Amino acid sequence: MPRQQRAPGRCPGLPSPACSWLCFPKAPFFPADPGAVRQICCKRGCLAVVKTDGTVGVWHSAEKAGGQSREPRHIKLKKNVKVEAVDCETSHLLILSSKGELSEHSLALQNVKSKPRHLTELRGKWIIQLACGDHHSMALSKGGQLFTWGQNEYGQLGVGREMSSAREPQLVQALEGIPLAKIAAGGSHSMAVSLSGSVYSWGKNAFGQLGLGHTEDRFLPTYVNALEHKKTVFVSCGGEHTAVLSKDGLVCTFGAGCHGQLGHNSTCNELYPRFVAELFGARVSQVACGRWHTLVYVPDLEDVYSFGSGSEGQLGNRSKSDQLIPLPIKLRKKGRRFNQEASASKEQIKVIAGDNQSIVISLKEKNSYANLNQALARVGEEETDKWVSNLDPNQWQNIKRNIKLIFSLTACLNGSFLKKSQDEHFRTSQEAAGINMSALLLFSDKMAKNPKVLTGVMDAVKKLVQSLNSSATSPEALRVFVIIPIIIRTQDLCSDSPLKQLARAIQFLQPEGKQTLESLWSNLDFPFFKDLVDNYQRLSSIMLSSFIKQRGSLKPEYLTEVISWPFQILQMLYKVNCRTGFRIQEKNFYVPEVKEMLLLPKFNPTQNIEQVQEIFMSKFNEIKFALRVFTQIPCVLDMEAKIQLHDLNRCFLYFEYSWPYFGVFTEVSVSRQNLVQDTWMFLRSMQDINFQHFLKVCFYGEPGIDDGGLSQEFFTILTRELCAPEAQIFRHFEESHLIWFSSQVPAQEDIYFLIGNIFGMALYNMKIAAFPFPLALFKKMVDIPLTLEDLKELCPIEGRCLQALLDEQYDDIIESMMLDFTVMKEERGSKVSVELKENGANIPVMKYNRTEYVDAYVNYVFNDSIKEQFNDFMRGFVRGSPTKHWNMFFPAELRVVLLGRTEYNWERLEENAKYNGYEKSDETIRNFWVVFHGLPEEKKMDFLAFLTGTNRVPSQGMESFVFTIEDAGKENPDLWYPEASTCLHSLSLPRYSSQDVLQEMFLFVLEHYEKFGLA
Structure with a gap:
């Protein structure tokens, strides 16, 4: 912590010792009643003061006023509308009304009476924050939307390279859906901080003021990786430098350091955010950047520190030299320190930095300084209870407006239900969504108890899901895809469910966005992930059933354009399930209706050939579309459906290459x-x-x-x-x-x-x-x-040895094995050593690298050696x-x-048997099964091979095996030889075959088995 300096003297630039202002350098223009101040903005030679009566006074510096009177210019909005906040750029003053509306006023003296421009493009947006650079402006709405306008030479508008300037406010689409907490504008660069501490920067970067590690300008908001998980809550921009403040009171600075404005005891530029070491140990609560200097306030020490350019005396140290490290400003009047007096009277201290101006202001709590960091609309526990329990019809319209605002705008919903315990939401990343799932569940349950609230929320959500940003990649912007399924969990699923539109929105996400969403899913607790799978499985089933019922009136393309959306989500969830080991069984992903979808039509014998062809071709096209869809989402198919799909696929391919000559x-x-x-x-x-x-x-x-x-x-x-x-x-x-x-x-x-x-x-x-x-x-x-498990199946001995190596607890035993990163292989009758990695013969296998060795060994056996x-x-x-x-x-x-399979169910074979010319109760049939079941297992398998060509059971199992016994029509079984038709899995038996005759028949078949080429 820098050594605290003390020096006597009264507050410069103040009309009386008892006033609540300190200004550096001395400024001859101030409001008559400084205690009635709501906000101050000092930029570009102008001082704008918002008073508690809702009016604005604007003073110009002597230089800008051209020697004219320094009487303030007073600005007042229309009746019953007060000024909430102001900010200014080179030529315009922005005024934010208490109703969230913006107007732009000229700062040129000769245009004092010019009519202000109302930014009608932002009407209805309810602006809550302003920020102005030299030639550009920013406005943040209560709904979380960021708008920019002005010059765009360096990309400071964040809307791309296409426009060099914009007179009307432009939506910064790259930040859409991210719940922003604070915006700031430098000379030609812009910054934004999210509720979870993510920092984004864009615009001019000649001195590294964007904190990205380079000096290239950025025309779109770019995530500042160096500030990840730093719990950033505030940002301030100077002319060409930036300062950020963490929740823990730490200050980072970066950008131009030519005057020491970064506080690092150096005049070097910083391309990456760097903590101000001189402030370690202090808990900073405020930071403000002037053009070439910086101010910070440490409430525990009751001191304001300054550093950077002092050319105009703005550092408050009675010197005009630059200051490279933070030092306390001399704040003393009549023997008492200014901030001590403020602390004693429970007044608020605010620091403001202008171009070359520093102001410290003390205000009573009842006349508190304007809240320049108003938050966007969000759901809170108090609001939820108020919505659900409110029975006053006069309040319902206001509640309804709030519900519509929050649940129809992505940023508001993404900023709600944050996991604030132990600041967990500040750790939001691909591995953690930062959502308080318990609070979200509680909200869903409470909402379900009030039909009016539930209807309002559902109507807003339906509107929201139709406008989700397909370019979103940030975890904070993608929270909505986790939140909505839980909000609507109590609703009955139907083909018009918001879940369907949510599936569509997921499909239109960019690959990076999908990857981030999958990561968020993979870190959900198991019950939430299971519910997500169940909901999309049920929705897929409902939508496919509806399509099947309406298949005559819907084009096949509808299958790929609409119905495939929830199926695609199931496939994504299945991949997540495989990677994370959630171990949700595959049957939970199956959609049974797919098999019905793939059935070929049954024709009525009374139909003529033209009708048959028409039905077949319509079904043909439908199944072709089904093949295209379902082969890409195999998780929804059980093996029977996949075999059915494969069979259709090969048949269509065969027809395609054989047309018009079938039977080739x-x-x-x-x-x-x-x-x-x-x-x-x-x-x-x-x-x-x-x-x-x-x-x-x-x-x-x-x-x-x-x-x-x-x-x-x-x-x-x-x-x-x-x-x-x-x-x-x-x-x-x-x-x-x-x-x-x-x-x-x-x-x-x-x-x-x-x-x-x-x-x-x-x-x-x-x-x-x-x-x-x-x-x-x-x-x-x-x-x-x-993996090693695969090697265990192929070669159990090697697998067990490698597993023992992994399980060994003692280093000396591993060393005694005398292993290195080599493996022996046979080559031309002799064994040669092969290295598993470069210089592997000289790398012993130790406890720290044994996993690498096992992985390399497995890779060699299964990949490298037989590539x-x-x-x-x-x-x-x-x-x-x-x-x-x-x-x-x-x-x-x-x-x-x-x-094929090797599990045999001979009883099921008998159950599935069909008879042609026989009845199941006939003596010959009864004799046949008595003899068959009396055979040894291997002989039954041999007989199966005699019938089918293989002793393996088809993939569908014995249940799918239909075995037909036909009447051979021979009265004398002694003149009969066994005959099998393997295409139909049928066997011809002569009538009146006794058990002895059938026994001989089986012996004949099995003894001459080799004759048939299968032994």
Whole structure:
């Protein structure tokens, strides 16, 4: 703290020792009754004083008055309207009335009688704060909107580069929705502080007065990162420097320092905000910037400090030299300090800094200085209770106006419900919205008890959500997206709910805004996040049901333009759920109506072909739109719906490439003896267009027709041969019985590209290719990072060892493992060391870096070591499966779709069985099921493969498997051989088959299983 100076002397420039003014330098023009002052503004050689009677007196300096009389010019507004505040720029004086209206008055002496200009553009806005620079003005409304006008050479209006000046007030759209607490204007720069302490700057920056760390001008408001979480509550601007004040009484200054006006014992400029070290330990309550000097007031010490230019004596130290550090002004009269007298009489001390002027004023509390920092309209607990409990109809109109103002303007709502305990709202960021959720819930509950208040709030909110700012990126501006769902939580959801319009507004946010909103969501308490998911899920369901009912009168485009909005929000929430570990089950995101939406129409036999075509084409277009929408939001689909969507997608693609010749197939002829070689030859000769058609397989020398069974058999046999250890294509892990790519297979060979082809073709043709891959492959396919848990599945031994390393508590044990950042790999029959990071062989694994080592190890196994092999595989997969939306499947779902299931429910198989020529009660059928259920588990699986081409269950489960038993029409079962139609999953049985006959039938099938190529 600077040493306090004391010097005798009476107050300069005051008419009597008992007055309440101190002015530096001495000013010969003052109001006759200084005790009747409401506000003072001294700029550009003028002194404007707002009196308590609501009038304004304006004095000009001798230089500006040109030697004329120094009698004040008096300005009075119309009858019954008082002046609330004033500020001035070079040529104009702005006057704010007690009704929140602005007028502009000329300061030129020759235009004393000129008519003032009323800023009609701001009529109805209720202005609460003013700020003037040299040639520009700012006004903040009660609704939180900031308006600027004047010159814009340096961007000081904050509206972009397009206009060089503006006579009419312009809305600063970049700050729309941010609840502002204070605005300030410098010579050619502007500043604003939000209720949560965020600071924004724009305009001229030649000396770093914007605090951004550089000297480039800014034409739009820019967030001052260096002041983040500093609890800034006030800002003042000098000609080319800035001072900010924190709630804790700390002062930061930045910009031009040529006269020491920054207080850093230096004349250097500061590009970043820097604390005034000389004021450490003091709790500053006021700061005011003149053109080249700065004043601060420390109430605990009852001192006003000054620093900067003293050329006119404005520092109050009886000297005209510059002052580089804060020193107290000599405030003494008749043996008593001026501020001690004020303190004793409980008067208020105010400091005002003009261009080259300093004023200290003491006012009694009952005649308190005008509140130049009026706050925007907000919801408070007292206001809520007043609204809900007020039964006086005479007060309702006023309450209704307040509700409309607060809930129809974003800044007001964003400034409400702040979490003020322990100043938490000052920590607002992407990680914290700064909202008092308890207060918000309480407000919602109270509001629901008063229908009039509830209706007023809902009407205002509906208006608000239709005008939300799509360019908002600040957490403070995006609070509204968290607040509104809670406010309307008690309302029944419908297709016209504000939640729908809120979803639309979210969709129109810029990517940065969406990212910030997702961060705010991710830091919500679980119940609030769960409610958000539930509400959007129910809204999606309601809107889709309504669309389905009206599908005849609504165009398909309506699906993408309107209905997709809440679905898109669900997808965003699902991503947040995955990242944060909220662990909301996937079923909570499902919208069951999607499956109904994707159903193809059923045709009436009485309809003619033209009617059928018309219905089909309308449905065709509708489903095409549905495909486009729902493939982008897979979280709303359960696996059954995704399979349905995938099936439709591939069918439409097939029709598109086959039109007008349906029935075009890609036919593959292979021999069982040379299946792999024949397949590779076929794939290498195929054109990309051939993959668009469905597959038909023919085995040389066999009469079978592929109705689905032969192609499944093809994939089953091919998978078995490629995965055999002797094929030496994959790495085999004995403990897990899983496979992985081998780095030993040369990348220049196309084996993995061809295997990718097979995998893709299986998906496109809805077949099972049971390569025993771990979940890691399917996570890589959809670009999800892999972890140690994935390695544990593939190689449990290595996974357990690495987990033990992570769990070890003692440093010496970790050191004794003698690990470094290398891994051994086989290469041409020998093992070589591979570094996991640069110079890894010389970096021992210690406790502090073991997590990095494990991550690097996992990354090497799953990524670096097989990078080219996997890339080949994916190129082949994309070629083999031309549908572009296969990645709508989650990794676990994709594995099930491609590899099938191994959970068997044979009782369900019997329940689902259908009969052609038989009844369920027939003896042959009863005998069949007795014999079947008596088979060992592996024999049942073999028989399933005989019927379908694979012993795996389709992804939909055994519930979806329909098995038909047909009457073979043979009286003598001894002359019958088993026959299966795998396309229809049917089996022909002769009549009067006893249990012995059926037992022999099963033995025949199972003993000759290898003959069918599936063993």
